[in-house]
Amino acid sequence: MMASSASEPKKLIATGSSGFVGRHFCSLYGGVSLDDQEGVVDLRDVRRVRSAIEFARPEVVVHLAAQSSVAASFDDPAATFSVNLLGTLNLLQALSTIKFQGVFLYVGSADVYGQIRETEIPAREDQLLHPRSPYAVSKVAAEALCYQWSQTHDFRMVLARPFNQIGPGQNIRFAVADFARQIVEIRRGRRPPFLVTGDIDVTRDFTDVRDAVRAYRMLLDGGQNGEIYNICSGQERSLRSIVEELLRIAGIQADLQTDTSRLRPNEQRRVAGDPDKIRSAVGWSPQIPITKTLADILQAAEEN
Amino acid sequence: MMASSASEPKKLIATGSSGFVGRHFCSLYGGVSLDDQEGVVDLRDVRRVRSAIEFARPEVVVHLAAQSSVAASFDDPAATFSVNLLGTLNLLQALSTIKFQGVFLYVGSADVYGQIRETEIPAREDQLLHPRSPYAVSKVAAEALCYQWSQTHDFRMVLARPFNQIGPGQNIRFAVADFARQIVEIRRGRRPPFLVTGDIDVTRDFTDVRDAVRAYRMLLDGGQNGEIYNICSGQERSLRSIVEELLRIAGIQADLQTDTSRLRPNEQRRVAGDPDKIRSAVGWSPQIPITKTLADILQAAEEN
Numbered sequence: 001m002m003a004s005s006a007s008e009p010k011k012l013i014a015t016g017s018s019g020f021v022g023r024h025f026c027s028l029y030g031g032v033s034l035d036d037q038e039g040v041v042d043l044r045d046v047r048r049v050r051s052a053i054e055f056a057r058p059e060v061v062v063h064l065a066a067q068s069s070v071a072a073s074f075d076d077p078a079a080t081f082s083v084n085l086l087g088t089l090n091l092l093q094a095l096s097t098i099k100f101q102g103v104f105l106y107v108g109s110a111d112v113y114g115q116i117r118e119t120e121i122p123a124r125e126d127q128l129l130h131p132r133s134p135y136a137v138s139k140v141a142a143e144a145l146c147y148q149w150s151q152t153h154d155f156r157m158v159l160a161r162p163f164n165q166i167g168p169g170q171n172i173r174f175a176v177a178d179f180a181r182q183i184v185e186i187r188r189g190r191r192p193p194f195l196v197t198g199d200i201d202v203t204r205d206f207t208d209v210r211d212a213v214r215a216y217r218m219l220l221d222g223g224q225n226g227e228i229y230n231i232c233s234g235q236e237r238s239l240r241s242i243v244e245e246l247l248r249i250a251g252i253q254a255d256l257q258t259d260t261s262r263l264r265p266n267e268q269r270r271v272a273g274d275p276d277k278i279r280s281a282v283g284w285s286p287q288i289p290i291t292k293t294l295a296d297i298l299q300a301a302e303e304n
Numbered sequence: 305m306m307a308s309s310a311s312e313p314k315k316l317i318a319t320g321s322s323g324f325v326g327r328h329f330c331s332l333y334g335g336v337s338l339d340d341q342e343g344v345v346d347l348r349d350v351r352r353v354r355s356a357i358e359f360a361r362p363e364v365v366v367h368l369a370a371q372s373s374v375a376a377s378f379d380d381p382a383a384t385f386s387v388n389l390l391g392t393l394n395l396l397q398a399l400s401t402i403k404f405q406g407v408f409l410y411v412g413s414a415d416v417y418g419q420i421r422e423t424e425i426p427a428r429e430d431q432l433l434h435p436r437s438p439y440a441v442s443k444v445a446a447e448a449l450c451y452q453w454s455q456t457h458d459f460r461m462v463l464a465r466p467f468n469q470i471g472p473g474q475n476i477r478f479a480v481a482d483f484a485r486q487i488v489e490i491r492r493g494r495r496p497p498f499l500v501t502g503d504i505d506v507t508r509d510f511t512d513v514r515d516a517v518r519a520y521r522m523l524l525d526g527g528q529n530g531e532i533y534n535i536c537s538g539q540e541r542s543l544r545s546i547v548e549e550l551l552r553i554a555g556i557q558a559d560l561q562t563d564t565s566r567l568r569p570n571e572q573r574r575v576a577g578d579p580d581k582i583r584s585a586v587g588w589s590p591q592i593p594i595t596k597t598l599a600d601i602l603q604a605a606e607e608n
Contacts, residue, residue, distance in 0.1 A: 074456075077393055077449075085389070085445065089381055115455070126432055130451065137452050141389065141445030145381075147434065148441050151419070151570070152378075266455070 010102065012220075013058040015043065015091065016065030020170045021107070021162075025213040031062060034091075043087030046094075053094035059102040060220055063091060069173070070111070070135045077134035084138035085145065092149055103156045103220050106146040110163040110205075110230065110273055111136040121236070122205070122274040125161065125228045132266065143228070150226035158223030160216060163232040163273045166293060167209030168300030176206075179243055180294075180301040183250045195247070195254040198262030200239035205232045205272045208288040215284045222282040232273030233286045242294065249295050314406065316524075317362040319347065319395065320369030324474045325411070325466075329517040335366060338395075347391030350398075357398035363406040364524055367395060373477070374415070374439045381438035388442035389449065396453055407460045407524050410450040414467040414509075414534065414577055415440040425540070426509070426578040429465065429532045436570065447532070454530035462527030464520060467536035467577045470597060471513030472604030480510075483547055484598075484605040487554045499551075499558040502566030504543035509536045509576045512592040519588045526586040536577030537590045546598065553599050 009030070016022040017033035018040065025031060034041045034052050041052045043065055066084050067073065073080040088106070095104070113123045114130035131137045143159055150157035170177040175198065185191040207215075215231045223229060247254060278284050313334070320326040321337035322344065329335060338345045338356050345356045347369055370388050371377065377384040392410070399408070417427050418434035435441045447463055454461035474481040479502065489495035511519075519535045527533060551558060582588050 077397075078390060081385075081389060081393070081445075085385060086382060089385070093381075114452075128430055128432075129448065130455075131448050132452055132455050134449075134452065137445070137448045140448040141385075141441070144433065144435050144441045144444040145438075148418075148436055148438065151434075151436050 010059035011057065012060040012062065013056055014062040014064055016063075019064060020167075021165060021209055021213060022064045023169065024167065024209045025062060025064070025216060028210065028213055029217050032056070043090055044082050046090050049090045050094040050097060053091070054098055057098055058100070061091070061095065061100075061102070061104045062107065062216060062220070063088065063105065064107050067138075068109075068135070070133045073133055073135035073138065077137070080134050080138045081141065084135075085141045088142045088145055092145070092153075095155070096153065101154045103158065104146070105216055105220055105223070106142065106157065106159045107216065108143045108159060108161050109136070109139045110161050110232065110271070112140045112143060112161065116268060116271060118270065121270055122232075122234055122272040123230070124274045125230055125277055147226055156223075156225045158219045158225070159228040160219060161228055161230050161273075162212055163205040163207060163230065163271065165209045165212045166206050166297065168296045170209070170297070175239060176242055176294075176297060177301070179246055180297045183246055183252065183254070183298065184301045186254055187250055187252050193252070193254045194257045195243065196257050196259045197239070197243065198259060198264070199267060200243055200256070202267055203236045203238050203270045203272065205235060206237060206242070206290065206293075207231060207233050207286055208293040211286040211288050215278060218282040218284045219278070224281065227281070229278040229281065230273040230275055231278065232275050234272060234275045236270060236272035237290070245291065246294050246298060249291065250298055314363035315361065316364040316366065317360055318366040318368055320367075323368060324471075325469060325513055325517060326368045327473065328471065328513045329366060329368070329520060332514065332517055333521050336360070347394055348386050350394050353394045354398040354401060357395070358402055361402055362404070365395070365399065365404075365406070365408045366411065366520060366524070367392065367409065368411050371442070372439070374437045377437055377439035377442065381441070384438050384442045385445065388439075389445045392446045392449055396449070396457075399459070400457065405458045407462065408450070409520055409524055409527070410446065410461065410463045411520065412447045412463060412465050413440070413443045414465050414536065414575070416444045416447060416465065420572060420575060422574065425574055426536075426538055426576040427534070428578045429534055429581055451530060451532075460529045462523045462529070463532040464523060465532055465534050465577075466516055467509040467511060467534065467575065469513045469516045470510050470601065472600045474513070474601070479543060480546055480598075480601060481605070483550055484601045485608075487550055487556065487558070487602065488605045490558055491554055491556050497556070497558045498561045499547065500561050500563045501543070501547065502563060502568070503571060504547055504560070506571055507540045507542050507574045507576065509539060510541060510546070510594065510597075511535060511537050511590055512597040515590040515592050519582060522586040522588045523582070528585065531585070533582040533585065534577040534579055535582065536579050538576060538579045540574060540576035541594070549595065550598050550602060553595065554602055
């Protein structure tokens with residue numbers, strides 16, 4: 001075995017490494033998945049989590065794995081709590097058994113804000129939480145758990161609250177990925193020139209996933225123990241502007257059709273986050289222009 | 305069957321009815337426990353919860369049952385989450401199956417505030433939460449779940465955050481009950497005149513449990529959906545002042561001895577809550593003087 005040197009990179013594991021964000025994180029910054037002989041470890045399985053952690057002995061952990069579908073969380077809240085809260089607990093407890101004293105980045109979700117009043121936009125980290133789905137509740141709970149560990153254990157525990165992340169390779173159950181897929185199909189003549197959407201007059205705060213994972217990397221280096229950081233652009237964009245830009249880049253025209261089954265009665269109309277805290281703490285701000293993000297999403301959809 | 309009339313009292317069930325608070329609530333305001341042929345229903349048991357709710361068909365629910373030991377929550381966080389979060393979910397889902405549209409009072413804990421800064425005393429409901437035990441995390445999580453249901457279901461969901469509740473019949477793992485027991489034993493000559501304590505120079509906000517359950521009753525009638533109410537006196541009292549008052553009422557003298565095993569390194573020094581919100585909402589304020597509360601605690605300890 002080689003002797004360890006101070007400059008040697010620390011052993012980094014990423015849960016959820018096969019997911020949209022995890023793949024981007026690992027391809028840019030390394031990091032291995034938490035797996036064992038049987039494959040990727042289910043975080044609900046205490047014994048496998050513990051033995052995989054004992055084998056991996058990580059020094060840095062990025063915790064991305066989650067049941068992330070809001071719709072699925074309404075169908076089975078208990079399953080969502082089990083993965084997102086108890087899975088996080090299993091991971092933390094396994095790290096305690098190896099006396100982990102490294103850095104743990106918990107990646108939560110801006111869904112914890114839930115209902116944001118117009119006067120509270122852009123949302124700051126010290127805002128009250130008003131979760132409106134079991135998914136959001138599970139992320140409030142896991143965030144509270146990680147905060148508690150920041151106070152009671154020898155980890156450096158950093159918490160992230162990403163807003164909408166978009167980029168190449170996202171599942172088409174997310175709106176922007178679905179628009180890109182439809183546009184590619186229209187361009188190929190496989191679909192009539194109608195782009196089907198839900199309510200596109202809502203606004204969201206989009207960050208390119210590659211910018212977001214760079215934020216995670218920077219928080220691992222410089223985030224403070226027990227502190228929560230929004231990951232967002234601070235820019236409020238309507239879904240309509242995203243659709244129009246995708247069509248412009250693709251060079252096609254399409255009529256927009258509203259699918260009423262995609263309308264949600266209690267949809268949050270406007271969302272934007274305040275990125276000041278992470279900018280001040282570690283100097284991060286998003287770098288990739290929205291046009292490049294959307295072009296890359298279209299290209300990935302072409303290649304798929 | 306008798307016909308139902310408008311003035312007929314609504315069918316009220318209380319979970320945790322055999323606990324300290326539950327016994328006081330049920331003896332003053334009625335309410336039956338959630339039980340079936342096998343006895344009191346374990347809230348972790350989905351099927352029994354559902355069948356007991358289907359049988360009971362409550363119109364009003366006071367949810368008091370919880371794993372409430374902070375120490376036990378550190379030993380087994382998963383068990384605490386299971387009872388306090390998943391148990392609450394099981395109860396809510398069972399109520400949905402009977403299309404419950406009544407009032408649900410979730411009784412949480414001021415432990416959700418966790419670390420309170422001196423400048424934030426007395427704690428208000430809109431303060432950020434900094435939970436410092438798995439118990440507190442479980443109560444943050446269950447509160448978030450109940451808040452979510454207030455937004456997504458046809459319940460009137462009211463949330464309470466009680467501070468320290470004391471009164472006759474409390475378990476001696478709580479400080480004031482333990483002091484009373486020691487004083488009774490000293491008075492009977494069964495113990496030398498030394499009263500063993502932890503750190504009694506911390507302050508807390510005490511409410512007589514009978515005042516607290518009256519607050520619950522008033523919140524059932526007038527609490528607003530989705531709103532959280534502190535249950536507290538607003539009075540900050542040191543544990544030392546409580547000990548001295550207990551000794552005075554008992555008419556004995558005892559030397560105070562600090563048991564260092566009872567000292568907690570990260571103990572919150574000062575706690576007080578702001579009761580303005582519940583006072584404004586339903587007109588509740590505590591009525592029972594601390595001297596009567598302590599006298600009744602001593603008398604109960606005598607009779608035990």
